Amino acid sequence: MRADFFSSLLKALPAAAAELRKKLDTAERQISPHHAMSLSTPLTTRDYGHAVWNHYLEMLQRDETTRENWPTQKDIEAATTDLRASLPDGRLPEDGIERLAVMLDLLVKAGAAEFDRTSREAKLAELKKGLSRGETHLVEHEIDAFLDANALSALPGSAERTVLARQLMRAEVEALTRAQERDQGNYSGMATDPIVKPPAGGAAEAPVVAVPITRLFEDYISFRQALGKHSDGGKSWENIVLHLIGFLGHSNAVRVTKRNLLDWRDHLHREGKSPKTIADKYLACIRALFKWAFENDRLAENVAATVHQPVGKTTRTRERGYTEDEAKALLRASANYTPANAANPAQRESDHVIRAKRWLPVLCAFTGARVVEITQLRKEDRKRRLSPTLLS
Structure with missing residues (x-):
């Protein structure tokens, strides 16, 4: 029963x-x-x-x-x-x-x-x-x-x-x-x-357990976010990781070699990426990811450690800053700035924004300060400096 x-x-x-x-x-x-x-x-x-x-x-x-x-x-x-x-x-x-x-x-x-x-x-x-x-x-x-x-x-x-x-x-x-x-x-x-038989070459050639690059990336971002980094959730690097996977034709980090990454770097060149972008953005992302994976025992070696992109010095065809004619044109344009006449009141610029656009270039020209430095000034940051004759 x-x-x-x-x-x-x-x-x-x-x-x-x-x-x-x-x-x-x-x-x-x-x-x-x-x-x-x-x-x-x-x-x-x-x-x-x-x-x-x-x-x-x-x-x-x-x-x-x-x-x-x-x-x-x-x-x-x-x-x-x-x-x-x-x-x-x-x-x-x-x-x-x-x-x-x-x-x-x-x-x-x-x-x-x-x-x-x-x-x-x-x-x-x-x-x-x-x-x-x-x-x-x-x-x-x-x-x-x-x-x-x-x-x-x-x-x-x-x-x-x-x-x-x-x-x-x-x-x-x-x-x-x-x-x-x-x-x-x-x-x-x-x-x-x-069909139920040992694969060709014997069971010893069975594929190594994979470490998906996408999973590594997710764990890396989570680790960095715990330290207050990558508040955007890794969006700025996500396309880089996907670009590498698309170039490799697979997403197994264990199968990635230094030669693969060097070929990827050259491929980025052929796509028209500048050496500085490749070095500071693409390779920087992958080196950081593989370095973290190696240091946290997710990968047996860091094949990205010595993959670099040399960046040459920028060749300048002119002096830094504006020429006198360029400075006059800029100041003349700012002093005569007139906002667009929007039919919708909600889309019209307020008076303080209009005044800021007119005066900020003038203040920068007289002080040598940057726009962001001027716009962040508070009234307590303004001080009057007495001349030496008044102090004597």
Whole structure:
């Protein structure tokens, strides 16, 4: 009877759990503040092979761990003894709900192996049914985890994602079949599906776990904001990071080399960026990001440390400042300034703004001060200096 209960309960469990995971993942992506920055590398044939084989091995390892944690017969007997000792008169309650409550711990221990087998059987049946119907929702969570860990991309509804989903489902079918063989004492079973095999070159060449550049950037900005920096949320640097990702063709920081960054610098030259802009803006951003990632053990090395852009001295074709004619023209224009006659009163300049535009250039010309210095003056900043003759 207990087996029937477990079977009826678990038949709907895989599909329901997969649907819930899908909804949670969708919600998480929608609220991510930098979701628009999640540029990643498209899938390759090699990625499919690694995804399938690694998923197959992970499921087999998970099965081994589960079996090792099954309660032993001694555990079940100890739970039975504890249950009997907890009953006042040694008898179970007549009410079914109360009886279930007091027996729950014992039932969990006694039925752990059976629960696991029933759950696997139900999932295997759902996977086979999904493959026959072209339904892939059972592995959506596994797909997102693989893509995120390796900085890869496969948009929902794309052919690449559908192929990956079906291959992962076939890997799960093989792993669950091996688990059923283990239930019969056979631990020597091998995968029979032709796609479930070690990738070319051996498992030792499996891709290194990725460190997405976009995630590094988000964490770096959060770290700097805690120090009172980057109050704009990193908007001034966001396009630089996206430009680098677009040039690289991937967003895995682990795969970035010094040569990549030097080529990117040269590419910025060809786009018409000035050496000063490349040095002070683009390379400064990436060096700061990679330096922080290295110092905080997010990357094993800082490949951007010695990537620089020389900036030559500015060649001047004239002296600093205005010529006499330019100064006269500027002062004449400011003294004769007349605001535009706007029909809307709200768009008209006030008197103090008009006077400021007329007098600020004159004050700057006589004092040598900058516009910002004059406009920030307060009345207490104004002092009268007495001449030496008056002090004598």
